[in-house]
Amino acid sequence: MTNSISVADARRGDSHTIQEIGIPSLVLMERAALGAANRLLTGDYDLTNVLVFAGTGNNGGDGIAIARLLHVRGAKVTVMLTGDRAKASTETTQQLKIIDYYKIPVIPADINLGDYTTIVDAIFGIGLDRPVEGKFATWINAINGSTAKVFSVDVPSGLNADTGEPQGATVKADATSSFAYSKKGFDTAVGKQYTGTLFVEDIGVYLHDKYEG
Numbered sequence: 459m460t461n462s463i464s465v466a467d468a469r470r471g472d473s474h475t476i477q478e479i480g481i482p483s484l485v486l487m488e489r490a491a492l493g494a495a496n497r498l499l500t501g502d503y504d505l506t507n508v509l510v511f512a513g514t515g516n517n518g519g520d521g522i523a524i525a526r527l528l529h530v531r532g533a534k535v536t537v538m539l540t541g542d543r544a545k546a547s548t549e550t551t552q553q554l555k556i557i558d559y560y561k562i563p564v565i566p567a568d569i570n571l572g573d574y575t576t577i578v579d580a581i582f583g584i585g586l587d588r589p590v591e592g593k594f595a596t597w598i599n600a601i602n603g604s605t606a607k608v609f610s611v612d613v614p615s616g617l618n619a620d621t622g623e624p625q626g627a628t629v630k631a632d633a634t635s636s637f638a639y640s641k642k643g644f645d646t647a648v649g650k651q652y653t654g655t656l657f658v659e660d661i662g663v664y665l666h667d668k669y670e671g
């Protein structure tokens with residue numbers, strides 16, 4: 459049984475499941491969000507004023523779906539978006555459309571995080587491809603400086619999921635919900651300092667074909 463995998467393996471598993479098997483990307487995203495939201499709903503998290511800090515890629519899409527799943531269970535949720543809606547991925551655009559239906563507020567990313575009780579980090583996942591700098595670093599430093607409990611989606615934003623090394627500013631999470639498999643970088647001592655408690659969610663992506671007959 460595979461325990462932890464590389465970013466390349468995660469991408470391969472993702473695209474194989476979507477392209478060859480035919481499970482839509484939004485289904486994987488929903489299963490990822492359900493797994494992560496359940497950790498928040500059943501864990502020791504104060505959900506009275508939740509902030510989802512969302513990127514415009516699919517990590518952000520997962521976070522926006524988590525925002526909706528918490529909202530429908532009565533949590534007060536706000537989404538901060540790090541970029542322009544027009545630049546969001548297809549899946550993330552769809553997730554934004556859904557939270558607009560629920561009138562969940564979407565505001566520009568900001569460093570004033572004082573009132574939030576829990577922060578969901580959905581800025582970058584396995585798509586991190588360069589060191590975190592500039593406004594992203596400012597936001598991540600503000601997240602790390604907040605009194606809120608921090609929950610990372612798939613990968614603590616800024617952490618290299620292959621090496622476990624921070625790539626510039628990196629979120630230090632109380633817990634991380636990672637999808638399909640743990641990532642190689644989470645096995646390292648440094649990586650563990652950033653993931654906090656690690657959960658792995660089964661989202662229907664299997665690398666070795668024991669589930670494929």
Ligand SMILES: NC(=O)C1=CN([C@@H]2O[C@H](COP(=O)(O)OP(=O)(O)OC[C@H]3O[C@@H](n4cnc5c(N)ncnc54)[C@H](O)[C@@H]3O)[C@@H](O)[C@H]2O)[C@H](O)CC1
Nearest residue numbers: 472486487515516517582583584585586587588589590612
């Ligand atoms: N089977 C799975 O693992 C599933 C994963 N899902 C989620 O999708 C993300 C990966 O999404 P992707 O769009 O490929 O990338 P990210 O959202 O991680 O990154 C967004 C975007 O950010 C840009 N970027 C990268 N590094 C930097 C930087 N240092 N500064 C600024 N911008 C940066 C780059 O253009 C990226 O594209 C995965 O983690 C999961 O959360 C699926 O939703 C479910 C299945």
Ligand SMILES: [K+]
Nearest residue numbers: 579582613615
């Ligand atoms: K993240």
